[in-house]
Structures are given as structure tokens and as C-alpha cells.
Amino acid sequence: MQNSDKNLSIASHNPNEISNYQKLGFGIGFLGLFILALAFFNVTFPNKTLWLVVSITAIFTGIIIYANKTYLSKPEGIQNNGVWFKSLSSKGMLGWITGILLTSFYVTIYWFPKYLGLGENGQANTGIVAFFDPLSLLLNGKAATQWFVYGSLYTIAILGLGYKFILKYRHNKYQLVRTTSVMFFQLGFAFLIPEILEKLNPEKAYFAKDLKNMWPLNYYFFSDWHLTNLLNGGNLGLFMLMFGLAMIFIISPILTYRYGKRWYCSWVCGCGGLAETAGDSFRQLSSKKQSTWKIERWLIHSVLVFSFVMTIAVIFTFLSNNPGMSIITKDQFTIGIVVFLIIFTSFLFAFKRNDLDTDARYTMVSLVAIIVISILMNYFSGNNNILFIDSNKLREWYGFAIGSAFSGVIGVGFYPLLGNRVWCRFGCPMAAILGLQQRLFSKFRITTNGGQCISCGNCSTYCEMGIDVRSYAQKGENIVRSSCVGCGICSAVCPRGVLKLENGSEEGRINSNDILLGNDVNLLDLINRK
Amino acid sequence: MDHIVIIGNGISGVTLARNIRKLSWKKITVISSESEYFFSRTALMYVFMGHMKFEHTQPYENEFWKKNNIDLIQKTVNEVDTTNKEVVFSDKTRLPFDKLVIASGSKSNKFGWKGQDLNGVVSLYHKQDIEQLETLAPNCKRAVVVGGGLIGIELVEMLLSRNIPVTFLVREKSFWNGVLPPGESELINRHILEHHVDLRLDTNLDEIISDENGFARAIITDKGKIIECSIVGLTVGVSPNIDFLKTSSIELGRGVKVNRFLETNIKDIYAIGDCAEQHEGIGLRRPIEAVWYTGRMMGEALAQTICGKSMQYNPGHWFNSAKFFDIEYQTYGWVFANPLENEDQFYWEHSSGKKAVRIAFDTNTRLFHGINTFGIRMRHEFFDKVLSENQTVDYVMQHLKEANFDPEFFSTFEKEINKSFQNQFTNIIKV
Incomplete structure (x- = not known):
């Protein structure tokens, strides 16, 4: 694809050619990363604070120069030229290298933090963890951990590449507002506020302080150690517990009803935030095959059931071990869960049966039946493990398989190979719950503009969740899919103005009428009658 | 069976x-x-x-x-x-x-130009055209695209995406002005220039010159200008x-x-x-x-x-759409390049020069005929209903908000458009 000619056309953008300004941006940015790499290889810097500031500043400066040059020199519009020619964004060599590096980084951070320089058994940090000590001391008053390093890099990635994203889509105000939102929530709610709260409450045992990181995404919220720490955590702990419960049972259902799951997944959530900013270059890599959709549905709902079962089990254990700390007894809890599950399923079955596919109906009913029966069996047998397996083992397994391996290693490590929403699409139990609600009880949909679709496929290609948007649009149908995170890119890339994210009335939201506007009324009537 | x-x-x-x-x-x-x-x-x-x-x-x-x-x-x-x-x-x-x-x-049409079958002369319609372009693009120093229509401008955009400088020959005095009224046509002219295209209006192809290997080397315009190029795109209709x-x-x-x-x-x-x-x-x-x-x-x-239910082809109201580089265009009903008899055309253009709306309507009955919209997405369903119900232009102006199909948070221009409409066509119902 190289064009050897000198570029007379300033506006054109051959993906393989970068200008000197862009090279400068590249250079400065990678210099910043290189300093981090040196720290990683245990080079001891004389003045860590200075070098850390230099490194982070260089990364931001590099991104800003590069992004400004790349996007501001062209008229506003869709900037997808050459996406499938570039090695990084089309599973080429650069894509694979990036994937391997990211995956290794995640494996190290989850299971081998000492290689990052985390001081064990009270020893001082070394390596890159030590490099972040100054920032950690400033924010939370303690030496850094590998998670602090991770959180900092995560935030830098969302802010820096969020800036790039905003320039890329500067003609699209929805993208502007949405991206500002994920940057704000990452910097404030996920990073600064929890760290500062930690500093203000140094004596308290750890509990989650990220207000927006709700169960079941935060899978340990109901674990006995976490509940104990919350309940022993004074006013702040109690507030976090109450707010966490309010998020699950009040705030989230209301917001999801009004706006769809996008309020969380592409506006607030940290995983979503990273996917939308750092992962934007990889959104086209998600598979759109029907077979993948099948895998997706099985996998994500299995994880949901797993997280649900695990949570019931750990709460039961907590109530058994700490009868004094709770206002409900384990008996009340068990009966409560059983009653809730039965009422909820009957309600779904009674009112929304027709909105569910046959296989979804069978799966749901049989799963609920199995859970209820096993809860009751174990309960009446006087077993302390409500679901046959030891709840701690269950939690450990969940933490390992889902919490670490899936969400981190595969979820982000595989961005350049499977797309930027692998975790959100196949694994996130939060996305599964919100998705169920979005499908059944929400005003949100993507509206198709009559008969204007030309089946070009840009919408499907750039859907990070692997939804075949075109298959709906070309039939004139609205898109109401549980997996849609409402990023709005399908609407942005559509060359004919066909797609619009909307919150409207529930009536006629899911229209299975596959008639296109265009042919006259008589034909429509006739086909409708059949 | x-x-x-x-x-x-x-x-x-x-x-x-x-x-x-x-x-x-x-x-x-x-x-x-x-x-x-x-x-x-x-x-x-x-x-x-x-x-x-x-x-x-x-x-x-x-x-x-x-x-x-x-x-x-x-x-x-x-x-x-x-x-x-x-x-x-x-x-x-x-x-x-x-x-x-x-x-x-x-x-694709070819009008008997000298050299029209040389290597390096392409059209844009079939899959094979793209494959041919793919082999030609890497060594191309300049391309000439002939024909100022929808396919022509697409081909220009494509070539630019590969950093190939393009000369765009348009026979008419302004881009696609057989279909687009002057305001919209000029809006697109400007946008073409913004993308650094060498746009030559009112210029036609005379002949394509071959090199010694049977490849296109240059073209001559009807004004006698020779333009060196190794790709010649012929997009003069189908x-x-x-x-x-x-x-x-x-x-x-x-x-x-x-x-x-x-x-x-x-x-x-x-x-x-x-x-x-x-x-x-x-x-x-x-x-x-x-x-x-x-x-x-x-x-x-x-x-x-x-399948046995005999049925006429009976198309409903006309609609169409296109995208000119970064500017989306939609049309519903009929808006012609020149107003029909007893027809008025209202035209509004945003100060950015990248958004425009034109509405054609009957001078006497004020019956809505059609709309062109540039840079603002509008609802097909809305205009289909308006046309079926024989609504007036005043109805459309009053309900313009319902017609909007732009994504959330986008700036809206209904007020500005209405104001402009009132200034141009004073005898209207109060909005």
C-alpha cells in the first residue's frame, strides 16, 4: 500500500506514512515508556520523583503531539482509513507483539508481582513498583503496591488515549461527552478518591472505596472478609456498604431502565473506559459470526450463574460465622433468596416470555430450579456449605478464573487479537445482568432510519461487541440487544445516517416487522397480513 | 416444483x-x-x-x-x-x-474516448475494478477522475486515502448540479477543495495518452491541458x-x-x-x-x-442518500436542481458551510414537495408520513424537531432554520 510519491495532498492520510511531527510525538511518548521500562529492569533512579514526573509528562506530551498532528490537520470526520492495512490494528506482527506484551504484564501483575519489584515480607519495593512509591506516598500515604502501579498506568492510558479519541471523533458530541465521562470517572472515582480515602483512614482494614465498582463486577463485595472489613470500617465502611447495595438494587435498575446499560458500560465503568479509549484501535477485531454469538451467550451467562452461586455461598458462610454482625439470620437469607428467585422467574415468565428465545427460556427456568433445589437440599441437611462446595474454594476459583484470568489476562491482554471488549462481551457478570435488563426492561434501543441502509457493513465491522448491526438495519429493525454497550460508534461510522441511539417508549421498541419503508402502503399491508 | x-x-x-x-x-x-x-x-x-x-x-x-x-x-x-x-x-x-x-x-459507461481501454483506465462498479485499482495504486503519482457524480467523488476519496493526488474533471460548471441546486452543489465544491483535490469544473476529457507499454500516461482535457497521470478513473454514469x-x-x-x-x-x-x-x-x-x-x-x-400473490412494483415516496467525503446527504420527496413551475425553494446554510437544508414546496398551496439535508440527519419515517398526508411546508417547519435524527447531544438548528424561513417567506403561520 506504500505510495512512493511525495505527498502533495496534505489532507490525505496513508496509514503507513507518518509525518515528522507524528514521529516527534512517537519519540517523546516512547521515551516516557522507556523510562518506565528502565525502572522495570531495576535501574535505580537518583531522584525517583523527578523521573516519574518526567516519564508521565513525556507519555502525555507524546500522545498529545501525535494526536494533534494526526487529527487536527484534517477536516472533521470518520478517520478509519487504513485500519485494516496497519499491522497493529489488523492482527499483524505489531498486534501480536502488543498482545503478548500485555498478556505477560497481566500474568506478572496477578501472580508474580515480586518480579515487578513488590517488596515481600516487609522488604522495601524495588523496580517499577518502587518507582511509583513517591506518587503512592503522596496519594495514600503508603508504599506502592503492584495494584497502585497498575491503577496509575490504567488511568494514564484512559486519560491519554481518551484525549486521542476525543480528537478523532471531535465532530461527534455524543462521543465527546461520553469520553469525558469515562475519563472523569476513572480519574476521580476509580483512582484519586479511593487513594485519598485510604490516606485519611490509614488504620482501617482494606475495603473497596470505588463507589462505581459495584457487585457483581466487584466479585468480592459480599465475601466474608470484605463484609467484615466494611462493617468494622466505621462510618465510611457503612456508607460504602449502603451505597454498594443502593447501586445494585436502586440506582442501577433505574438508570438502566431509562438509558440502557450504556450508562454504566460505556460511560462509567473502568473496564469499559479502557476499552473505549486505549482499546479503540481494536474494536473492529471482534468476531461477528453467529457461532461466536452463541459462545458469547453461553459463556457470559455461565459466568453470571457462577458469580451468583458464589455470592450466595459466601454470604451464607458469612452469616453462619458472624451471626452477631448482621441484621438478618442465615435462615432468613436462605428463604429470602429462594422466594426472590421463584418470584422473579415467575414474573419474567409471565410477562416477558415472548421476548425471550426458546433456548433462553429453558435455560433460565432449569438453572433457577437447580439452584433452588440445591439450596434447599443443603439447607435441610444442615450442611454449612449451602451449595455442596466449600464457599471459600468457590470464591478462590472465581477469583482466579474470572476475576484475574478472564477479566485481566484475556480481557485486556487479548485486545489486539479478539477486540477491545472480550471481557465485557464474554465474561462480565455485570454486563450480563445489565444486558438482561436492557433487553427486557429498558427504554433504550438503536433506531434504524427507515429504508436508508445500504448494507455496507461499517456498523457491524466497528461494533466492539460483535453485534451484526447491519443484519437489523438492512431489515429496518431496531437493534435491541442485551450486549450493546451504547458506545454509539455504529451510528458515527454509518455513511447514510441510519442509526441513532435513543431512549423512547417501550411500546414498539422491538419491532420484528421486517418491512422496509419504500414500497408503497398496499404492499406493506399485504406482507403484514401474512 | x-x-x-x-x-x-x-x-x-x-x-x-x-x-x-x-x-x-x-x-x-x-x-x-x-x-x-x-x-x-x-x-x-x-x-x-x-x-x-x-x-x-x-x-x-x-x-x-x-x-x-x-x-x-x-x-x-x-x-x-x-x-x-x-x-x-x-x-x-x-x-x-x-x-x-x-x-x-x-x-460503467465509456463514451468512445481515445485511449479508454488502456491499462490504468478504471471504472468503479465491479469487485474487479477494486482489484485492478489495488494493483495500480502503489505506483501512482497522480490520478485523474472524470465525471462529477456520486461514483466519481467516491473514487476521488478512495484515491486520496492512499495519498494519491487527484485531479477531478467535472463536465458541469459545478459538482453534480444536474441534481443538486446551486447552494448544495457549491457547498460540495468547497468541501472537495478542502480535501485538496485539484478540482476542474467545466472541463471534459478529450483523450487518454498511452505510454510505450500500453499504459495510460496522461490525459488531454477539452481545454487542451495535458495532465500526467497513471490512473484514469472513468465514472460517467452506468x-x-x-x-x-x-x-x-x-x-x-x-x-x-x-x-x-x-x-x-x-x-x-x-x-x-x-x-x-x-x-x-x-x-x-x-x-x-x-x-x-x-x-x-x-x-x-x-x-x-x-409466489402467486401478483403484485405491482409500486415504489413509495422517493428517498436517497449519499456521503461526500465527510458530509452526509439525505433527500426525501423531490427537490430538483431548478424549482418547478409554481414551486418555491427555501434554502438555509449553516455558517460553517457544511450543513444545509433545502425544502421545495408549492408556491400557492404550500404543499411540501421534498427536502435536501446536508450534515444533519433526518428521519425517513417522518417525511414519508408528511408526504403521504400531503402536509404543508409550514407543518414541516413546525415539526422539524421531530424530524431530527442526529445523535444525542448534537447541536440543533431548528430555531435558526425557522428564523431563516420566516425571513424568506414571510406569510407563514406563527411557529
């Missing part, structure tokens, strides 16, 4: 095949020489520009056809034997049919792709002549899509409509007829 043979696997033929399958279990065979599977022709430009891979332009997975029992044949049809009801392929094999549907689409029917007894005009039921003069032979020519245009439409949407509508209508 009836064997339905469809020549052409474009949007018309495939829509027909799918709709017949929905209604019946007739045997269906779809023939194409261009590609094995249906793809969206309109998306070819995005493949060249690297937005998509070719497989992304295929709306159905490859298994779809087998699953729905639709046979695909990738061969070239040489002629149609109407007496024996057989299709004859270029390899002399024959395929019998009970009903035949010609959906062979268009081919015409029905029906040469293989000339030996048959099927009645041909510019296209395959059909009646409102899309039947040709021969029983059990039909034609749909770009290659079909109505005996007379329906309403204000042209007899041949080479548009994506009409092809699809014809496919839907004919499927009903073939």
Missing part, C-alpha cells in the same frame, strides 16, 4: 431470492460471474480505503445460502434461450429454468448490463423493458434492479432507476408475484 433462476447476485437478485425463500420452497438458483457470494457494492470503496475487509461487505455468512437451499453458480451467462427456457453459459453448458429473473445490474440478451427475443430498450409487474414481453421472464426499464417512469421517477433501494424494493415486490 418451479425452478427460479436469477441472473445476478446483487441487492435486487438476492433480495428476490431471500423473499421467495421466505414464502415458498421453490428451487432457486442465483448466477453471478462477479463473485461467489453476495456483497454490498456500495461498500467496495471502504475495502479499498482500509475501513473494512472484503468479507465485511458480505451481509450473510457463507453458510447462509446452503442453509436456505439457495444454489449459487459462479459463471458467465452468454445468452438466454427463451424457446427452450434455458440459460446458456460461456462454457456452453445450459441451465433450464421455469422462471427467469434478469437482475444483471449495470456496467447503463444496464444487458449485452448478453441481444440475441434473445426479450424486448430491450436501454434496459430490459418491463411492465409494472416487472414482467418482460416473454412469459415467465422478469427483470429487476438497475437493468430493468419501465415502459414509462413511475410518477416523477426515471424509467431506469440505478439505485440500491429501488433494486431492493423490486426484489421484494417480484417475490410476491412469483
Whole structure:
């Protein structure tokens, strides 16, 4: 694809050619990363604070120069030229290298933090963890951990590449507002506020302080150690517990009803935030095959059931071990869960049966039946493990398989190979719950503009969740899919103005009428009658 | 069981095949020489520009056809034997049919220019055109695109995406001004220049000059200017792709002549899509409509007829859309380049020069005729209803907000547009 000619056309953008300004941006940015790499290889810097500031500043400066040059020199519009020619964004060599590096980084951070320089058994940090000590001391008053390093890099990635994203889509105000939102929530709610709260409450045992990181995404919220720490955590702990419960049972259902799951997944959530900013270059890599959709549905709902079962089990254990700390007894809890599950399923079955596919109906009913029966069996047998397996083992397994391996290693490590929403699409139990609600009880949909679709496929290609948007649009149908995170890119890339994210009335939201506007009324009537 | 043979696997033929399958279990065979599977022709430009891979332009997975029992044949049809009801392929094999549907689409026009068949001279219609461009692009220092229409500007955008400087020859005094009124046409002229295209209005191609190897080396314009180039894009419209029917007894005009039921003069032979020519245009439409949407509508209508529910092709209100570089265009109802008799046209343009709205309406009755919208998305459903209910321009102005289809948080311009409308056409109902 190289064009050897000198570029007379300033506006054109051959993906393989970068200008000197862009090279400068590249250079400065990678210099910043290189300093981090040196720290990683245990080079001891004389003045860590200075070098850390230099490194982070260089990364931001590099991104800003590069992004400004790349996007501001062209008229506003869709900037997808050459996406499938570039090695990084089309599973080429650069894509694979990036994937391997990211995956290794995640494996190290989850299971081998000492290689990052985390001081064990009270020893001082070394390596890159030590490099972040100054920032950690400033924010939370303690030496850094590998998670602090991770959180900092995560935030830098969302802010820096969020800036790039905003320039890329500067003609699209929805993208502007949405991206500002994920940057704000990452910097404030996920990073600064929890760290500062930690500093203000140094004596308290750890509990989650990220207000927006709700169960079941935060899978340990109901674990006995976490509940104990919350309940022993004074006013702040109690507030976090109450707010966490309010998020699950009040705030989230209301917001999801009004706006769809996008309020969380592409506006607030940290995983979503990273996917939308750092992962934007990889959104086209998600598979759109029907077979993948099948895998997706099985996998994500299995994880949901797993997280649900695990949570019931750990709460039961907590109530058994700490009868004094709770206002409900384990008996009340068990009966409560059983009653809730039965009422909820009957309600779904009674009112929304027709909105569910046959296989979804069978799966749901049989799963609920199995859970209820096993809860009751174990309960009446006087077993302390409500679901046959030891709840701690269950939690450990969940933490390992889902919490670490899936969400981190595969979820982000595989961005350049499977797309930027692998975790959100196949694994996130939060996305599964919100998705169920979005499908059944929400005003949100993507509206198709009559008969204007030309089946070009840009919408499907750039859907990070692997939804075949075109298959709906070309039939004139609205898109109401549980997996849609409402990023709005399908609407942005559509060359004919066909797609619009909307919150409207529930009536006629899911229209299975596959008639296109265009042919006259008589034909429509006739086909409708059949 | 009836064997339905469809020549052409474009949007018309495939829509027909799918709709017949929905209604019946007739045997269906779809023939194409261009590609094995249906793809969206309109998306070819995005493949060249690297937005998509070719497989992304295929709306159905490859298994779809087998699953729905639709046979695909990738061969070239040489002629149609109407007496024996057989299709004859270029390899002399024959395929019998009970009903035949010609959906062979268009081919690119060439107007007999000297050098028009040289290497390096391309059109933009078929998959093969893209493949040819792909081999030419790497060494191209300049390209010339001839023809100021929708395909021409797409080709310009494609070439620019590969850093190839482009000279754009437009015969008219302003881009696409046979369809677009002056305001919109100039708006697009400016946008073309913003993308650093060497736009030459009021200029036509005279001849293409060859190098010693039979490759295009330069072109000469009708003004005598020589422009060195190694790619020459000829995008001067399309015409029905029906040469293989000339030996048959099927009645041909510019296209395959059909009646409102899309039947040709021969029983059990039909034609749909770009290659079909109505005996007379329906309403204000042209007899041949080479548009994506009409092809699809014809496919839907004919499927009903073939499956026993005889039905005319009866297109509803006209609509269309396009994208000129970064500016989206939609139109609903009829807006002509020049106002009709007793017609007024209201035009508003945003100060950025990239958004515009034009509404045509009857001077006396104020009946709404149609709208052009640039850079603002509008609702098809809204205007379809307005046109069906014979609403006035004043109704449209008052309900403009409902028509808006832009994404959330976008700036809205209804107030500004209304104000401008009041200034230009004072005798209006208060908004």
C-alpha cells in the first residue's frame, strides 16, 4: 500500500506514512515508556520523583503531539482509513507483539508481582513498583503496591488515549461527552478518591472505596472478609456498604431502565473506559459470526450463574460465622433468596416470555430450579456449605478464573487479537445482568432510519461487541440487544445516517416487522397480513 | 416444483431470492460471474480505503445460502434461450429454468474516448475494478477522475486515502448540479477543495495518452491541458448490463423493458434492479432507476408475484442518500436542481458551510414537495408520513424537531432554520 510519491495532498492520510511531527510525538511518548521500562529492569533512579514526573509528562506530551498532528490537520470526520492495512490494528506482527506484551504484564501483575519489584515480607519495593512509591506516598500515604502501579498506568492510558479519541471523533458530541465521562470517572472515582480515602483512614482494614465498582463486577463485595472489613470500617465502611447495595438494587435498575446499560458500560465503568479509549484501535477485531454469538451467550451467562452461586455461598458462610454482625439470620437469607428467585422467574415468565428465545427460556427456568433445589437440599441437611462446595474454594476459583484470568489476562491482554471488549462481551457478570435488563426492561434501543441502509457493513465491522448491526438495519429493525454497550460508534461510522441511539417508549421498541419503508402502503399491508 | 433462476447476485437478485425463500420452497438458483457470494457494492470503496475487509461487505455468512437451499453458480451467462427456457453459459453448458429473473445490474459507461481501454483506465462498479485499482495504486503519482457524480467523488476519496493526488474533471460548471441546486452543489465544491483535490469544473476529457507499454500516461482535457497521470478513473454514469440478451427475443430498450409487474414481453421472464426499464417512469421517477433501494424494493415486490400473490412494483415516496467525503446527504420527496413551475425553494446554510437544508414546496398551496439535508440527519419515517398526508411546508417547519435524527447531544438548528424561513417567506403561520 506504500505510495512512493511525495505527498502533495496534505489532507490525505496513508496509514503507513507518518509525518515528522507524528514521529516527534512517537519519540517523546516512547521515551516516557522507556523510562518506565528502565525502572522495570531495576535501574535505580537518583531522584525517583523527578523521573516519574518526567516519564508521565513525556507519555502525555507524546500522545498529545501525535494526536494533534494526526487529527487536527484534517477536516472533521470518520478517520478509519487504513485500519485494516496497519499491522497493529489488523492482527499483524505489531498486534501480536502488543498482545503478548500485555498478556505477560497481566500474568506478572496477578501472580508474580515480586518480579515487578513488590517488596515481600516487609522488604522495601524495588523496580517499577518502587518507582511509583513517591506518587503512592503522596496519594495514600503508603508504599506502592503492584495494584497502585497498575491503577496509575490504567488511568494514564484512559486519560491519554481518551484525549486521542476525543480528537478523532471531535465532530461527534455524543462521543465527546461520553469520553469525558469515562475519563472523569476513572480519574476521580476509580483512582484519586479511593487513594485519598485510604490516606485519611490509614488504620482501617482494606475495603473497596470505588463507589462505581459495584457487585457483581466487584466479585468480592459480599465475601466474608470484605463484609467484615466494611462493617468494622466505621462510618465510611457503612456508607460504602449502603451505597454498594443502593447501586445494585436502586440506582442501577433505574438508570438502566431509562438509558440502557450504556450508562454504566460505556460511560462509567473502568473496564469499559479502557476499552473505549486505549482499546479503540481494536474494536473492529471482534468476531461477528453467529457461532461466536452463541459462545458469547453461553459463556457470559455461565459466568453470571457462577458469580451468583458464589455470592450466595459466601454470604451464607458469612452469616453462619458472624451471626452477631448482621441484621438478618442465615435462615432468613436462605428463604429470602429462594422466594426472590421463584418470584422473579415467575414474573419474567409471565410477562416477558415472548421476548425471550426458546433456548433462553429453558435455560433460565432449569438453572433457577437447580439452584433452588440445591439450596434447599443443603439447607435441610444442615450442611454449612449451602451449595455442596466449600464457599471459600468457590470464591478462590472465581477469583482466579474470572476475576484475574478472564477479566485481566484475556480481557485486556487479548485486545489486539479478539477486540477491545472480550471481557465485557464474554465474561462480565455485570454486563450480563445489565444486558438482561436492557433487553427486557429498558427504554433504550438503536433506531434504524427507515429504508436508508445500504448494507455496507461499517456498523457491524466497528461494533466492539460483535453485534451484526447491519443484519437489523438492512431489515429496518431496531437493534435491541442485551450486549450493546451504547458506545454509539455504529451510528458515527454509518455513511447514510441510519442509526441513532435513543431512549423512547417501550411500546414498539422491538419491532420484528421486517418491512422496509419504500414500497408503497398496499404492499406493506399485504406482507403484514401474512 | 418451479425452478427460479436469477441472473445476478446483487441487492435486487438476492433480495428476490431471500423473499421467495421466505414464502415458498421453490428451487432457486442465483448466477453471478462477479463473485461467489453476495456483497454490498456500495461498500467496495471502504475495502479499498482500509475501513473494512472484503468479507465485511458480505451481509450473510457463507453458510447462509446452503442453509436456505439457495444454489449459487459462479459463471458467465452468454445468452438466454427463451424457446427452450434455458440459460446458456460461456462454457456452453445450459441451465433450464421455469422462471427467469434478469437482475444483471449495470456496467460503467465509456463514451468512445481515445485511449479508454488502456491499462490504468478504471471504472468503479465491479469487485474487479477494486482489484485492478489495488494493483495500480502503489505506483501512482497522480490520478485523474472524470465525471462529477456520486461514483466519481467516491473514487476521488478512495484515491486520496492512499495519498494519491487527484485531479477531478467535472463536465458541469459545478459538482453534480444536474441534481443538486446551486447552494448544495457549491457547498460540495468547497468541501472537495478542502480535501485538496485539484478540482476542474467545466472541463471534459478529450483523450487518454498511452505510454510505450500500453499504459495510460496522461490525459488531454477539452481545454487542451495535458495532465500526467497513471490512473484514469472513468465514472460517467452506468447503463444496464444487458449485452448478453441481444440475441434473445426479450424486448430491450436501454434496459430490459418491463411492465409494472416487472414482467418482460416473454412469459415467465422478469427483470429487476438497475437493468430493468419501465415502459414509462413511475410518477416523477426515471424509467431506469440505478439505485440500491429501488433494486431492493423490486426484489421484494417480484417475490410476491412469483409466489402467486401478483403484485405491482409500486415504489413509495422517493428517498436517497449519499456521503461526500465527510458530509452526509439525505433527500426525501423531490427537490430538483431548478424549482418547478409554481414551486418555491427555501434554502438555509449553516455558517460553517457544511450543513444545509433545502425544502421545495408549492408556491400557492404550500404543499411540501421534498427536502435536501446536508450534515444533519433526518428521519425517513417522518417525511414519508408528511408526504403521504400531503402536509404543508409550514407543518414541516413546525415539526422539524421531530424530524431530527442526529445523535444525542448534537447541536440543533431548528430555531435558526425557522428564523431563516420566516425571513424568506414571510406569510407563514406563527411557529
